[in-house]
Amino acid sequence: TQLLEQSPQFLSIQEGENLTVYCNSSSVFSSLQWYRQEPGEGPVLLVTVVTGGEVKKLKRLTFQFGDARKDSSLHITAAQPGDTGLYLCAGARTTGNQFYFGTGTSLTVIP
Amino acid sequence: DVKVTQSSRYLVKRTGEKVFLECVQDMDHENMFWYRQDPGLGLRLIYFSYDVKMKEKGDIPEGYSVSREKKERFSLILESASTNQTSMYLCASSPSTLSWETQYFGPGTRLLVL
Numbered sequence: 001t002q003l004l005e006q007s008p009q010f011l012s013i014q015e016g017e018n019l020t021v022y023c024n025s026s027s028v029f030s031s032l033q034w035y036r037q038e039p040g041e042g043p044v045l046l047v048t049v050v051t052g053g054e055v056k057k058l059k060r061l062t063f064q065f066g067d068a069r070k071d072s073s074l075h076i077t078a079a080q081p082g083d084t085g086l087y088l089c090a091g092a093r094t095t096g097n098q099f100y101f102g103t104g105t106s107l108t109v110i111p
Numbered sequence: 112d113v114k115v116t117q118s119s120r121y122l123v124k125r126t127g128e129k130v131f132l133e134c135v136q137d138m139d140h141e142n143m144f145w146y147r148q149d150p151g152l153g154l155r156l157i158y159f160s161y162d163v164k165m166k167e168k169g170d171i172p173e174g175y176s177v178s179r180e181k182k183e184r185f186s187l188i189l190e191s192a193s194t195n196q197t198s199m200y201l202c203a204s205s206p207s208t209l210s211w212e213t214q215y216f217g218p219g220t221r222l223l224v225l
Binding site for chain 2: 004009033037040041042043044045048063088090098100101102103105
């Protein structure tokens with residue numbers, strides 16, 4: 001079983017639509033990161049959230065860390081074809097140096 | 112500019128072969144990681160290293176070993192490749208053990224074991 005579950009696993013939407021991706025766990029994390037991975041490349045960090053309830057915005061992307069630090073969401077407003085990719089959440093446990101990656105959400109934005 | 116390079120983008124090997132995957136980072140980072148990525152499972156940690164000659168098992172170390180003789184280089188070894196080790200292998204590095212540090216990834220090696 002995965003420590004971090006993402007939903008949905010696949011998402012295909014039209015350009016201009018809004019979407020939300022969820023990252024859920026029963027465990028508490030000291031910090032949570034979101035990465036985007038394009039085909040043929042490694043993941044690239046988008047954001048890190050460290051405080052329960054924290055909201056960060058990156059242009060059209062809004063990231064939220066749950067109050068209890070067990071979950072997170074990524075909301076994209078007015079999706080563009082350039083947003084297409086695999087979105088991965090990753091959490092650091094309160095003990096140890098390891099990050100745990102989520103199952104991934106594959107997003108396709110159709111022009 | 113931050114750079115993590117992996118020795119091969121694609122590899123095809125036969126069952127039972129010994130396989131070496133090399134990873135080099137040029138950022139003087141303390142930590143290095145090896146993950147495998149499979150559809151629907153995300154990234155799973157195989158091994159990581161927080162210093163030269165130091166290694167720690169991740170979630171799925173069975174069938175793998177690692178070597179870190181120099182700070183910039185972290186090698187993943189498949190002692191006797193099996194078909195269930197067909198996967199995408201990603202190497203990453205991070206500056207220190209702080210939990211909010213960015214992990215920088217290489218482009219990945221897609222390994223096919225026949």
